[in-house]
Amino acid sequence: MSAVFPAPHSEAGYLNQDGEGRTVMAEVPVTISPTPKKPKQQTPQQAIDDFWAKFTTKAPGKATTVIPHNEYAEKAAKRSAKAVGTNTQTSYEEAAAVCKAKVAKIVKECRRVNQKYRDPHFDLESDLKWGSRDTLESLSNIEDKPDSDFSPKSVKRVVDIFDDPKFYIEGPTANDVRQGRDGDCWLLAALCTLSNKPSLIERVCVARDEQVGVYGFVFHRDGEWISEIIDDKLFLTKPDFDESFLERMLWEDRERINSEEQYRKAYQSGSGALYFAQCEHENETWLPLLEKAYAKAHGDYTAIEGGYTGEGIEDLTGGVTSELYASDILDKEYFWKEELMKVNDEFLFGCSTGMWGVGWGERKGIVELHAYSIMKAVDIDGHRLVLLKNPWGKGEWKGAWADGSKEWTAEWLLKLNHRFGDDGNFWISYDDLLRKYQAFDRTRLFGPEWKVTSLWTTLSIPWTLDYHDTYFDFSLAKAGPVVIVLSQLDDRYYRGLEGQYRFELNFRLHKNGQEDYVVRSINPYCQNRSVNVELELEEGEYTVLLKINATRYMSKLPIEEVVRNNARDRRDKLVAVGMSYDLAHSKGKIIETPEEKKARKEAEKRKKEKERQEFKKKIMQDRKNEHYLHVKVHKKNQEIKAKAKAKAQAKKAAKAEKLKFKMAAEEAKGSKEQQPEPDKEKHVQVVSPSQTPEPESKEPGSESITDPKIETPSTEPSKTTPEPDKTSTDVSPKSEEQLEVSSSGEIIGSVKVEDNVDLIKGPAESKGESPKLDEDDKSQEKGESQDDEESSSDESDILSVSEISDRELDIRLERQANEPTLPSPPPPVGLPDEEEDEFESNPWNAVTTVGLRVYYKVVDEDKDKEIVKLRVVRPNPYADDKKDKDDSESDKDDDEDDEEDIADGKQNEPKSSKGLDVDDSSKDATLEGDNEQRRKSILSLIPTP
Incomplete structure (x- = not known):
């Protein structure tokens, strides 16, 4: 038995022993050492241009619906599609009527089943008992979710908290207001302010049934009034007697007759027992219930922490x-x-x-x-x-x-x-x-003499701060006081889904036909929900240019990440907040105008035709290339055939020559035998190749008789008989020498084939690929050739390039569209992945929804007239595809049109000179002319060409 000694270590792995006692090498994947990349050399300008090309997303967009297949958002979008002037009280009256109808229906349902109302969408009790905290905490859009400071201990109904509850006691006043443990001082300050003007707070709570425990409120949101329904459950600071431990022991230790009742009166009775806002009077309830309805409208109590009094008054x-x-x-x-x-x-x-x-x-x-x-x-x-x-x-x-x-x-x-x-x-x-x-x-408060027209749109905000290409345009039919408001959606209603960008709004008002602007908004430091101006305007056409500044906070999560993080664990919360998000963003849904639809269809038609022509051009080019290589290979093979035929004829001639010598020798021998002359010297006749007659013109028996054993070298090559190929071997007449052709059409060798075998195909044909043109060969672009009379019959098999038909082109396009996309091959093993650019992987993509509201005063005779017509003007994204005119003619026509628009006061596109503010020092470089002309241009004393 032979011993097997372990082999030393090797770079490939270890040696081991298989079942038969043989020493084998372990299989280890081969790693290829990465080749260091040579840094790409760029000029400084190229590096900057490349950075900006990756910085901003190529396809800007924003999620407009969080709830899947939200049909309610689609219905809501139809209501905001048209800008129709309405009285400022109309929206309130509609919302109040809806709210009253809701309360009436709930009261009827509850009385039918003899149960008090319990709000399933904002149930404080189940939220506290089950620990979901959906009514207390918003969705988190940061990685490390902060702990909430809210810690209410119990929930009870109004009738269980107050001994003699009253919604109002001597009306709502500022003295009633007491802030609780929520940081909503701004809202309570707004309520204090409202209490100074009679009936303002009463307008907010429009319906209630205290016995059933249902209350209906209305709030102003994003330019219109909404209704909110709640039950009468409220959070308390102390736990229930049965659920407490320390407090229960303290009260029972004093041997009271009714410890539980005494505990309730001390800790869970009156306004002082409430966890959040409370009224000064022990039995007044309007403030905590209004605060609860406001919190429900925004999603939870956390959402209404921190704000500005003015925004609360607006709401x-x-x-x-x-x-x-x-x-x-x-x-x-x-x-x-x-x-x-x-x-x-x-x-x-x-x-x-x-x-x-x-x-x-x-x-x-x-x-x-x-x-x-x-x-x-x-x-x-x-x-x-x-x-x-x-x-x-x-x-x-x-x-x-x-x-x-x-x-x-x-x-x-x-x-x-x-x-x-x-x-x-x-x-x-x-x-x-x-x-x-x-x-x-x-x-500013609006009475019944004011009307309002509003319209919303969605914009992609670039990183550079400038006036946007999209703007609002409105016409004013009658002079008078006007309040113009540019606002964005109130993201307090969908906390956690507001995204990574914060937007600051600005606008500038221009009267069409005038270069100078009428007024511009003042950018606020704190409140970014809206900006406005109030002024007297003459009748005419006006343009509102928008300047929106976006700031990105990378510490916040994008919307899609928040949805992913909460879809499983906080479904109910995500549904509630997501629905609010969807309904809000439905306002800004862009509805395609008939002009835009027509331009889009024309652009799609042009694009499709362009792709069709490019595809056709490619097919025809492939056909031409393939035809050219076929013709080239055919010609080479014809030359080989001719050479082989000439060689065969030369061989035949040489054989005939040999036969002639043999016959001549036999004849000479026979004549010698008949007439011997021993005394005479023998003479040998040497026949040179030049004296040999051509085989085509002589019969086999007409040659001279020569001695086949004697060869005499010739001093001149034969002109009629081709010299045999020294490199070739003896072949039969049925075999021919054919060319072997490379993929580029070059001849790289020769092979022998039979006469009855077809011509050799090029590599491109044999693989089913389209042949490529030989770059060195500049002749016969279309692949058409003419051969001599002998090869004409063979070349007739190669057809000319035919034009592709429309039907064939459609079939090829359809097949190409239906072909499955092959997955990209995996990267080579051992090679490092290319480092992804941080801006290319997460580019700038700021998108916001903004709305313009125009308030204007009307008199009685103008209440039914449409004083303001408002529209959104967007740049046509398909205009660049048109190529009806050349550049010079187009520029000339555009200049003429601009001059006509300025003269007629119908200018639809903002001029480039309007892009910079007068106090922007960069504007100095855009002014033309001498000092006097530049001064007049700033003061708008001369028209801009």
Whole structure:
């Protein structure tokens, strides 16, 4: 038995022993060392251009529906497709009527089954007991989900919390407001502000049945009113007696007769037991129920944390809010007389601190990062005073005119009807107001004399900040006061699905036919939901150019990732928020106009015809190439045939020659035998090849008699008999020498084939591929050739190139479309993957939905007239495909058309000169002419050519 010694290690692997005792090598996959890539050399400009080419997505887009197959979003899109002027009260009246109908139906259902109403879409009790927290927490769009601070302990109905619940007790007032554990001071400040104007809060809650426990509210969202239905369940700060442990032990330890009832009265009774907002009166309920309805409309209580008072006032009144800054007020006298003094009449005001979000704590009683409401403004005895309200219901100003300050006298207490107390109400002077508060929210209220026309669209926002190619265009049939509002969708309604981009809005108003703009909006620092201007306009055609700035936050997850992360674990929450998202984005669905549809069909037709012609050209080129190679191979084979035929004839002639010598020798021998001459010397006749007659012209018996054994070399080559090929062997007459042709058409060798075998095909034909043209051969592009008379019969088999028919082309196109796409081959083993560019894998793709609302006053005789016609003008994406004119003629015609449009006031496309603002220093480089012409151009004293 022989021993098998282990072999040493090798680079390929280890040696092992198989079942038969043989030493074999283990199989190890071969790795190929990667070849280092040579860096691509680029000029600096090429590198920058390449970066920007990868930076922005080639196909911009945004998810418009989160819920699969959402047919409700399609129905909602039809309602927003047309811009029709309506009274500002119409939308409210419609929403209120729908809300009342909902409440009435629910009351009827509940009374039929003898059960109180329980809201299945916002059920606080099941949410708390099962721990889903859908009513408390929003969807998370960051990687590390933060822990929520909300920790209510129990849920009870209104009748179980309040001993004698009343929705209103002496009406809703600012003194009722007490903020709970939610950071919605901005909303409560807005409610305080609304309480100064009678019936504003009452308009929000339109229907209720306290016995059944159902309440209906309406809120203003994205330019229209919506309704929301809730039940009467509310969160409490303390757990139930049976579910508590420590509290129950404490109460039972005191040996009370009814510990549970005493516990309820102490911890779960009255407004003070509520976890979120509460009224000052122990039995008033309107505020916590309104807050709950507002939270449900936005998805949860977390969604309404943090905001601005002006936005809250907009949502509760349908007004339009402007953001003003104390440092930007030009005429403080005008601001006092024409604006602040009109508070609670035409305007509502709020104010806030910590505009930049860097302050904390308090300054003389004024809390940083906090919102207040302006209740009243008075000018008495030379003192300008403003009454403010802290929505906390406590915490007041400690400076001049504060409670207990030296400015107060008994006379002033009577004049201002004020009483001291830490209730959140305090007076402050106008000068101190401007010093202590940085931002003011001014909300314009609209009465029944106002109408509104609105329209939405969706835009792809580029990285570069400039006025967009898409813009709004409207006509005003009658001069008068106008409020123009550019807004984006309120993403507070679908928190977690807002995406990675934050958008800031700006616009510029132009009157068609004039180069200079009429007015432009002022970009707010904080509120980015909308911008607006209010002014008097003459009748005419107007254009609203849009400038939207997008900022990307990579720490936030894109919408598709949030959907993926929550589809399994938080289905109900994703459905609720996703439905709100879908209905909101349905407003901006782009409806194709008849002109755009016609242009699209024409472009598709041109594209299809272009592809058809290119495909046809390719087929014909392949046919020509194939025909050319066939003809080339055929000609070469014909030459070989001719050569082989000549060789066979030469061989035949040589054989005949040999036969002649033999016959001549036999004749000479015979004659010698008959007549011997021994005395004479023998003479040998040498026949040279030049003296040999041609075999075609002589008969076999006509040659001279020669001695076949004697050969005499010839000094001249034979002109009639071809010299035998020295490299070839003796072949039979039935075999011919054929050429072997390479894929490029070159002859690389020769082979022997029989006479009755067809011509040798080129490699391209044998593989079923289209032959390629020989680049070195410049003759016979179409592959047509003419041979001599002997080869004409053979060449007749090669047809000429035929034109492809339309039917054949259609069949080929159909087959090509139906062919399955082959998967791309895997990368070679061992080669590193090419490093993907970070911007190419995740490019810039900012898409937003914006709407324009135009408010205008009308008189009674104009209520049924369409004063404003609004439309969206988008660039035609198919215009670049048209090639009806050459460039010079097209440019000339465009210039002429532009001049006519300016003269007629019908300019539809914004001019490039409108792209830059007058205070943009880059505009200097775009001005033409001398200093005087440039000055006139800035002031719009001369038309722009």
